[in-house]
Amino acid sequence: MDERSLIRLSRSGDRSAFERLVLQKRDRAYRIALNIVGDEDEAKDVAQSAFIRLWSVIARYDEALPFDPWFSRIVVNLAIDAYRRRQRIGAVPGGGGDPAGGPTGRAAAQPDADVELMRAELRSVFRDVASALAPAQRVAFTLKEIEGMETEEIAQVMGVKASTVRNHLMQARRILRDELRRRYPEYLKDVTW
Amino acid sequence: MGAGCDRVRDLLADYLEDRLQAAERGAVRLHLAACRACRREAAARDPLQILAPLSVDELPERYREGFWAEIQAKLPERPGHAIGVASRRAQWTRQPARTALLMGAAAAALLAALLVPRLFDRRAAEPPATIAQAGAGIPFGQMAMEASRRAPQTVEQVRTPGARQVQVYSMKYYLASASSGGPARPSPPVTELVLIVDEGLDL
Numbered sequence: 001m002d003e004r005s006l007i008r009l010s011r012s013g014d015r016s017a018f019e020r021l022v023l024q025k026r027d028r029a030y031r032i033a034l035n036i037v038g039d040e041d042e043a044k045d046v047a048q049s050a051f052i053r054l055w056s057v058i059a060r061y062d063e064a065l066p067f068d069p070w071f072s073r074i075v076v077n078l079a080i081d082a083y084r085r086r087q088r089i090g091a092v093p094g095g096g097g098d099p100a101g102g103p104t105g106r107a108a109a110q111p112d113a114d115v116e117l118m119r120a121e122l123r124s125v126f127r128d129v130a131s132a133l134a135p136a137q138r139v140a141f142t143l144k145e146i147e148g149m150e151t152e153e154i155a156q157v158m159g160v161k162a163s164t165v166r167n168h169l170m171q172a173r174r175i176l177r178d179e180l181r182r183r184y185p186e187y188l189k190d191v192t193w
Numbered sequence: 194m195g196a197g198c199d200r201v202r203d204l205l206a207d208y209l210e211d212r213l214q215a216a217e218r219g220a221v222r223l224h225l226a227a228c229r230a231c232r233r234e235a236a237a238r239d240p241l242q243i244l245a246p247l248s249v250d251e252l253p254e255r256y257r258e259g260f261w262a263e264i265q266a267k268l269p270e271r272p273g274h275a276i277g278v279a280s281r282r283a284q285w286t287r288q289p290a291r292t293a294l295l296m297g298a299a300a301a302a303l304l305a306a307l308l309v310p311r312l313f314d315r316r317a318a319e320p321p322a323t324i325a326q327a328g329a330g331i332p333f334g335q336m337a338m339e340a341s342r343r344a345p346q347t348v349e350q351v352r353t354p355g356a357r358q359v360q361v362y363s364m365k366y367y368l369a370s371a372s373s374g375g376p377a378r379p380s381p382p383v384t385e386l387v388l389i390v391d392e393g394l395d396l
Contacts, residue, residue, distance in 0.1 A: 013271050019261055026260065030252040044256045051264050059273035119246055126244055146247050148219050173241060180240050188240045 003067060011058050022051050028068075028147065029075045035142040036079035036135075037086065038127045046082050050075040069153040072143065076157055080135050125187065129179035133172055136160075140168035141176070197224055201231050209239050222248055 001009075001020065009017030029050050034043035053074050061070060130138055139158060143149045144165075151169075155162040180188060201224045207213050208221045225232045225245035235242035252260065 011272055015265065015268070018268075018272075019265070022261055022264060027251040030256075031247070031250045034250065035247065040253060040256075044252070044260070047252070048260065048264050048267075052267050055268050055272045057273075119250065122244065122246055123250070126247060145241065145244070148215075148222050148248065150215060177240055180243075187243060188236065 004063065007058065007061065007063070007067065010055070011061075018055060025051075025068075025071065029071070032072060032075045032142060032147060033079045033082075034123070035126065035130070035146055036076065036138050037082045038130065039086070039091070042082050042086065043079075046075065046078045049078050053078070066153070069149065069156050072147075072149070072153075073157045073159075076139055076143070080139065083135055083138075125180075125184055129176050129183060132175050132179050137168045137172035137175070140165050141172040144169055145173075198228060198231050201225070201228070202234065205231075205235055205238070209235065209242075 001017070003021070003024065006017045006021040006024070010021055026047065029047040030043055033046035033050070034040060037043050037046060050071070054071060057074070061067065130141075133141065136158065140154060143154045143157060144151065149157070151162050151165050154165045158165065201208075201221050204213060204217060204221055208218060211218075213221065222245065225235055225242060226248045227246075232242055232245050235245070
């Protein structure tokens with residue numbers, strides 16, 4: 001069943017259809033949340049909250065507009081709230097590591113362990129360098145470079161002009177490049193993964 | 194390298210300068226996420242390309258089993274019902290002058306009704322059925338609370354945290370809307386008046 005049909009059925013209260021919609025969008029929602037919040041547990045909670053919120057507001061969705069940017073806005077807003085809460089309590093987005101996904105964690109026991117180890121290490125690197133970004137820069141970079149959204153879509157999600165998004169992206173890229181060169185020069189010398 | 198890699202290599206310069214159309218850009222991004230060799234070449238031009246694999250991250254296995262069940266347990270029965278209470282503030286609308294005048298008069302009357310009796314009689318009495326009866330001599334805080342219970346459509350008492358002697362009242366005005374075949378029903382609140390009354394005020 002296509003996305004449009006799942007949305008229409010969900011609006012009418014069809015939980016089975018909504019479950020399928022959740023499964024379709026689950027990974028993307030989690031990924032956006034993870035790259036903004038910087039913590040896997042928190043990202044999972046944010047993703048779940050976004051779907052609960054979606055159920056409550058899905059009646060307001062205008063079918064003439066693409067669904068992903070509209071839903072992404074819900075995820076981003078909740079992720080930003082979570083990120084700011086963590087900042088207030090002093091939780092470092094890149095600190096604490098990733099117990100289950102870190103290089104010495106459960107990932108090593110899974111199939112394709114080397115791939116998963118690489119990904120886990122990469123997530124840790126990104127959490128570390130991205131901690132230098134302001135929230136708006138994190139959002140813009142996540143949506144553009146990781147999720148591949150168009151600049152105009154990102155502007156809708158963030159509620160700003162496209163020029164503002166471009167500015168955020170320019171700043172984010174510059175900061176991340178500098179941080180990578182400064183903190184992880186060995187990764188840039190020889191990309192082994 | 195396969196045919197995909199050759200194509201990506203041709204597109205790489207345009208990709209890094211964000212000159213590709215959405216579909217091609219997506220395809221290159223996913224290829225870089227999966228292909229170490231191409232990613233290495235891209236990272237040589239732009240170090241940020243080492244982050245490409247983040248584009249295909251999925252919800253970790255340990256979260257998947259209970260993900261939907263936990264969501265389902267918290268869903269309201271039907272979609273479209275906002276969780277929690279929306280802002281209690283009414284929408285401010287343009288008010289005809291007559292209505293504004295009536296509001297002012299009502300506010301003054303309420304203030305008088307709440308403050309004056311307190312000077313003379315603090316004994317508990319029959320709770321007022323309407324705001325007009327608020328001057329019956331009930332102790333200040335209880336009176337307002339009882340009033341709000343009996344007249345929930347007109348006055349709500351909002352207790353200011355930590356300020357026992359300050360009472361905040363929110364008075365909402367409704368316009369009766371005609372309902373065909375049934376009794377007139379109040380519209381959503383068209384305006385709101387907030388009164389902050391110092392209980393310790395010595396007149």
